[in-house]
Amino acid sequence: MNGECRSSGVAGILLAFIAGAAVGGGLALLAAPRSGEETRHRLTDMVDETREKIHEMTEEAEAQVRAAIEEGREALLEKRDMVKAAVDAGKKAMEEERAKHAKSS
Template identity: 90%
Template sequence: MSEECRSSGVGGILLAFIAGAAVGGGLALLAAPRSGEETRHRLTDLADETREKLHEMTEEAEAHVREAIEEGREALMEKREMVKAAVEAGKKAMEEERGKHAKST
């Protein structure tokens, strides 16, 4: 579970870095000596690029969540089988003890 926390922390840091880069890039474009049309075009390109990166990060995060859910499901099934086997072993032991007790009385 701590590994999940670390990977989500890294994703948060990466997202903050990308957002900071986008804001910084946008401010740099606004401060640069260019025509308004050229600046708007570059801002549009930057926004599109940032949107694509965020989309990729979202897909990657979804894949990690799906993987974690599947791993949790598998672990739950394993534990369920272990509990089931323990209950069956307990029932069998109880029946054997009842049989021994019935024979001795």
């Protein structure tokens, strides 16, 4: 659950960053004294660069999510093994106590 909160927080930050960059870049291009054709080319270049950055960030975020899932899976398996060992030790101790009481009765 904590990993989910972290993942959604990172995703929100990335989206806010990307949106801010896109809006800021677009406003800067529109406010600059250039011809319409030059402005369109610059906007196209900016969109292409932003698309590439989004793709890279998405791949990185996916890799981080996969790593977090794997860490969680490993931790879960480790805890499962610990609980199983504790249950087995409890059963063994209970059987030993029963054997002691059966001998003394």
